Structure formats: structure tokens, C-alpha cells
Amino acid sequence: MTSRTKKTIFYSLGGLVLLVGVGIWVILTYYINDIINDTVVPRLEESVRSSTNGDYVLTLGKVNYSDGTLFCPNFNLERVNYDKAASGLNVRRVSIDTVLFVGVNWWDLLWGRGVIAKRMQVNSPKLYMIDIVNGVVDSIIKKPEVNVSLVSKLPKPLPRISFDSIVLNNIAVFLPDQKTHQPTQRLEGASIRLADFLIGVDTTDAKTRLMFSKHVDFTIPKINYAMGDSMYSIKLRNLHCDMTDSILTIDSLLYDPNYSEDGFREHNKYVRGRLTGHFTDIRVDGIRFAQLFAQSSLSLRTARIGNWSMDYYSDKRHPRDPHPPVAEMPNQLIGGAKMKFDIDSVILGNGAISVRNRPIGSIENGVLTFQKTHVVLHPISNDSASRNFKLPTRISATCMFVNQMSFNATIDYPLFSPTFDLLIEAHTGKLDVKRLNTYIIPVERKELTDGTVDDADIRMVIRNGVATTSLTPRYHDLSMKVLNEKPRESRGILEGITTFLGNLLVLKSNNMDKPGKPALTSTTTLSRAQTSEFFEFLWLALRKSIGKLVGGFD
Numbered sequence: 001m002t003s004r005t006k007k008t009i010f011y012s013l014g015g016l017v018l019l020v021g022v023g024i025w026v027i028l029t030y031y032i033n034d035i036i037n038d039t040v041v042p043r044l045e046e047s048v049r050s051s052t053n054g055d056y057v058l059t060l061g062k063v064n065y066s067d068g069t070l071f072c073p074n075f076n077l078e079r080v081n082y083d084k085a086a087s088g089l090n091v092r093r094v095s096i097d098t099v100l101f102v103g104v105n106w107w108d109l110l111w112g113r114g115v116i117a118k119r120m121q122v123n124s125p126k127l128y129m130i131d132i133v134n135g136v137v138d139s140i141i142k143k144p145e146v147n148v149s150l151v152s153k154l155p156k157p158l159p160r161i162s163f164d165s166i167v168l169n170n171i172a173v174f175l176p177d178q179k180t181h182q183p184t185q186r187l188e189g190a191s192i193r194l195a196d197f198l199i200g201v202d203t204t205d206a207k208t209r210l211m212f213s214k215h216v217d218f219t220i221p222k223i224n225y226a227m228g229d230s231m232y233s234i235k236l237r238n239l240h241c242d243m244t245d246s247i248l249t250i251d252s253l254l255y256d257p258n259y260s261e262d263g264f265r266e267h268n269k270y271v272r273g274r275l276t277g278h279f280t281d282i283r284v285d286g287i288r289f290a291q292l293f294a295q296s297s298l299s300l301r302t303a304r305i306g307n308w309s310m311d312y313y314s315d316k317r318h319p320r321d322p323h324p325p326v327a328e329m330p331n332q333l334i335g336g337a338k339m340k341f342d343i344d345s346v347i348l349g350n351g352a353i354s355v356r357n358r359p360i361g362s363i364e365n366g367v368l369t370f371q372k373t374h375v376v377l378h379p380i381s382n383d384s385a386s387r388n389f390k391l392p393t394r395i396s397a398t399c400m401f402v403n404q405m406s407f408n409a410t411i412d413y414p415l416f417s418p419t420f421d422l423l424i425e426a427h428t429g430k431l432d433v434k435r436l437n438t439y440i441i442p443v444e445r446k447e448l449t450d451g452t453v454d455d456a457d458i459r460m461v462i463r464n465g466v467a468t469t470s471l472t473p474r475y476h477d478l479s480m481k482v483l484n485e486k487p488r489e490s491r492g493i494l495e496g497i498t499t500f501l502g503n504l505l506v507l508k509s510n511n512m513d514k515p516g517k518p519a520l521t522s523t524t525t526l527s528r529a530q531t532s533e534f535f536e537f538l539w540l541a542l543r544k545s546i547g548k549l550v551g552g553f554d
Contacts, residue, residue, distance in 0.1 A: 036063050041060050044060070045058045048161075048199070056077055057077075057080050058077050060076075068103055068104055069103075071099075071100060074097070075096040092129060094126070095125065099121075099122050100121045100122070101117045101163075103119060104117040116163075118163070119166070122167070123169050124169070124172065125171050126172050127171055127172065160199075162197065166192075166194040167193050169191045170190075170191070171187075171188070171191065173187035187223050189221045193217055195213060197213045199212045210290055215244045216243040220239040231267065232256065234253070237251045238251035249283050250282040253280075253282060255275070261315070269321075271315065271318045274312070275312050279305050282306070283304045286299075286302065297383055298342070300343055301344050302345050303346045304347045307351070308348055308350075310352075312356065317360050327531055329534055331421075341382050341383065342388065344379055351370075354369050359442060362442045364442050364487075367438045367439055369402055369403065370399045373397065379391055392412045392413060392414040393413050402435040402436065403435075404435055406429035407427075410426075420528065421462055424538075428458070429455055430453065430454055431452070432452055433450075434450070445483045446480050447480060451475060451476070451477050451478030451479060457470075458471055460541060462541075467528070467537070468523065469524050470545070471521065471542070472519055473519070473549065476509070478508070478550070480507060507550065521549075524545045
């Protein structure tokens with residue numbers, strides 16, 4: 001081959017490369033956007049519909065491509081089909097003004113292979129939720145009219161949508177209002193990050209991915225949610241979830257009344273207990289998010305609460321409801337849930353409980369407190385596939401009652417039983433009974449003037465709502481004083497006579513073990529009225545046993 005021939009071949013190849021380069025430059029400069037919008041976008045929209053079995057339709061605005069970055073305005077993902085098995089909260093629509101795709105491979109776009117990029121970034125997306133009951137959408141919320149149908153045969157291979165990472169910042173979530181059913185903003189400032197996102201590829205790996213990604217985590221700075229009757233709100237702060245490691249952490253969770261004690265009383269015609277709960281340092285491990293999102297089950301290994309407090313306040317100055325509603329027991333509430341539960345353990349760390357009552361005519365509240373309260377529950381399961389299926393839940397609790405008496409109890413409670421069955425075995429330590437006056441004086445209008453409880457054994461067996469309570473308290477030197485029914489008036493001669501006769505004839509001042517003669521045990525039975533709440537019934541059953549043995553409290 002001559003030198004002249006080599007030059008001819010070299011210049012021909014160079015010209016061809018230059019021509020191809022110019023052609024590609026022209027396509028990328030003048031025609032790439034048309035190609036994307038006319039060819040790629042429809043295939044991507046079809047890919048989303050096929051990957052969700054026609055439940056969702058993706059609509060994109062006119063896409064622009066420049067220097068490896070794809071700008072997509074007016075991103076709208078709409079749900080158009082509701083499965084009959086669906087229930088609860090579901091995503092109805094995702095609306096985004098602009099989506100930014102960084103590091104897009106233009107060659108894949110050009111050949112219609114899909115969007116393969118380094119990062120997808122979204123700012124201020126709007127997420128609209130819908131409440132579905134047995135596959136039926138509330139009639140107030142109309143289904144969108146979409147003039148497209150799912151094709152029977154899709155092109156092979158389907159367009160690939162792949163990102164190294166997806167970042168959604170400052171998400172606003174709209175939940176349906178329980179009265180108007182219209183979307184109301186309930187959450188803002190949330191962020192979600194997904195790694196190795198893949199959709200449109202029919203592989204086992206893609207199907208088993210959570211949200212089509214290998215790694216998912218999200219953060220929510222705060223959630224404020226008003227309960228159905230607007231009397232209470234749930235407030236969460238700094239929620240972070242790592243779905244890959246199955247870990248959920250929450251700085252604080254508050255269950256707060258929306259009104260002060262006086263305001264709460266004014267908004268209720270009849271007596272109604274007011275409950276406040278504060279929980280901090282929360283960590284949940286081993287959550288199976290795929291099952292949770294599918295609303296098939298709530299499965300987790302351990303839920304821990306580092307610190308917590310609960311306050312119950314009942315203002316008796318209101319009249320009692322002449323037709324009180326039936327009080328449901330925890331086993332009825334949990335057993336009636338449609339979702340499956342499989343929880344290994346729930347651990348509540350350092351807690352405090354206060355119970356306060358304001359009787360009619362009283363000038364102060366009756367108060368009982370429980371400090372340094374630790375509670376462990378395990379297991380909680382109604383999942384037939386679990387080894388813990390329908391085993392009774394064992395509750396172990398320790399605390400300091402009125403900041404003095406140690407209290408240890410174990411409770412066996414079959415939470416998924418249709419009947420109210422319970423077993424409580426407890427042992428207490430030493431107590432100066434005068435510490436109980438903070439509750440007994442305002443509520444009972446009696447005052448314990450002396451006495452010491454060395455310890456006590458308690459056993460309560462409840463079968464089908466009937467409690468059999470056995471109480472063995474070991475105490476000595478018990479005495480009390482009967483007070484005037486009117487707190488602002490001093491004791492008269494009648495209260496003095498009643499006190500004398502009560503201590504002499506009614507009150508049993510000592511119940512101690514003696515050689516050959518153990519301390520007496522009081523055993524009583526009490527049937528639960530349908531209107532009695534859980535803790536109210538336990539107290540009434542215990543109080544009856546105390547009254548039978550000690551006297552003076554019937």
C-alpha cells in the first residue's frame with residue numbers, strides 16, 4: 001500500500017468520524033429534546049404503568065436535556081385503579097413542579113433504553129394520601145378520569161429507570177380530613193433518600209427491592225396530627241427510619257389533650273378521663289417494612305422507650321353519663337384489628353405514672369403516683385406463621401409506689417382472646433400508710449393516722465370478665481380518722497364518734513404472721529360491668545378485697 005493510499009484512507013476515516021461527531025452534536029443540540037419527548041417519555045410512562053400493574057399513571061411535562069442534566073417539569077403520578085383487597089391509607093397522587101436528573105446517559109436516552117442517571121433530585125414534592133375501606137374509595141373523592149388503557153403486550157426490553165440515588169427534600173403530605181374527606185396538610189419538611197433505584201427490569205432482585213431500591217431512609221422533623229374528635233393530638237419529633245437496617249428512631253412522641261383541664265371539662269357534658277402521655281428516646285428494631293407497606297402485618301423484633309410518663313385526670317364534678325358507652329378491653333381492641341401482629345418484645349424504660357381524681361365538692365385532687373416504672377411486654381402475635389402465635393402476652397412490671405413501696409408484678413394477658421381473661425401475681429414492699437392520704441383524704445374523706453405495711457401478696461384471676469382477688473397484706477398499728485364530708489368544714493362530734501367506733505369495731509388494725517397462725521388472706525369476686533374501663537375494674541376488684549379484710553373502706 002502506497003503512502004498516497006494510506007493518506008486517502010486516513011483522511012476518509014477522519015472525515016467519517018468528524019461527520020459522525022457533527023451528526024451527534026447536531027442531534028444532541030437540536031433534536032435530543034424532541035427525541036426524548038416523542039419517544040422516550042411515552043415509553044417511561046408506560047414502564048411505570050406496567051410496573052404497578054396499571055394502578056398508577058405517570059404524566060410528565062415537556063422534558064429538556066442539557067449537559068447531562070434532564071429537567072422534567074410537571075411530574076404527576078396518579079392512582080387510577082383501586083384493588084378490592086386494598087385498605088387503609090394509600091398514595092393517591094404525587095405532584096412535583098420540577099424534577100432534576102443529574103448525570104444522565106444521553107446514549108441510553110437516544111436509543112430509548114430509559115433514564116439511567118447518577119442522581120434524581122426533587123424539592124418540595126406534594127404527596128396526597130387516600131383512605132380506602134375494602135377497596136372502596138369514599139364517594140366524596142372522585143377517581144381521576146384517565147383516557148389510557150394498559151396495553152396487553154409491552155415492548156421488550158422495557159425502558160430502564162435507574163439512579164444511583166434519589167433525594168426528595170421538604171416533602172408535604174396531605175391526609176384526608178375525617179369529616180370533610182378533603183386533603184389537609186398534616187406533615188411538612190420530610191426527606192427521603194433512596195440508593196440504587198431500579199424499575200422497569202423484570203428481575204427477581206428488582207421485585208424484592210423495597211420501593212425499587214437497595215437502600216431507603218427517611219427523616220421527618222415533626223408530625224402534628226389531631227385525633228378524630230379534636231380532643232387529642234399526636235405529636236412526633238425527629239423521626240428517622242433506615243429501612244435497609246430495619247431501624248426506626250423517634251426523639252419524642254406526645255399524646256396531648258388539646259385543652260387545659262378546665263377547658264377539657266367544659267367541652268364534655270359528662271365525666272371523661274383526660275390522659276396525657278410523653279415518650280422519649282424511642283427505638284424500634286427489626287421492622288419488616290415490606291409487609292407493613294403491603295398492610296398485611298406489623299412485624300418487628302423489639303420496641304424500646306427510654307423515658308416516659310403518663311398522667312390520668314378524672315374530674316368527677318361533671319355528672320356521670322346516664323347511658324355510658326360500653327368500655328372495650330384491650331383484648332377486644334387488639335383482637336378486632338384486621339392487621340396481623342408479630343412483635344417479640346416491647347420495653348418501657350424509666351417511667352412515671354400519676355392518677356388524679358377530683359371528687360364532687362372536693363377542694364383538691366386525689367393523687368397516686370408510680371415512679372421508676374419499668375415494663376416489658378412479650379410476645380404480641382396473632383400471626384399463624386409465627387412461633388408466638390396467640391401465646392398469652394407476659395407483662396413484667398416494677399415500680400416504686402408513692403415513691404416508697406416497691407412493687408413487682410407479672411401479668412399474663414391473652415390479648416387475642418374474645419373473652420376478658422387475665423392473671424396478675426404481685427408482691428409489694430414496705431409502706432408508711434400515711435403516704436396514701438394524698439388520695440384517700442380528697443376521695444374517701446378519711447385520713448390514715450398511723451400504720452405500716454411490711455409487705456403484701458396479690459393474686460387476681462379474671463375469667464370471662466369475673467375477677468377473683470386474693471390479698472394477703474402484712475401490716476400493723478393501722479388507725480384512721482373519719483373527716484367531714486364537706487372539706488371546708490371542721491370535724492364535728494359525729495365524725496369523732498364514727499372514728500372511734502370504726503377503729504374499735506370495724507377497722508382491723510393488725511394482720512401479721514404469728515407462730516402457727518399466718519396472716520389472714522382476703523378473697524373476693526367481682527363481675528365487670530360493661531361500662532367499667534380496664535384499670536377502673538382492676539382497682540375496684542382490689543379495693544373490694546382490701547375493704548373485706550381491713551374494713552372501713554366499703
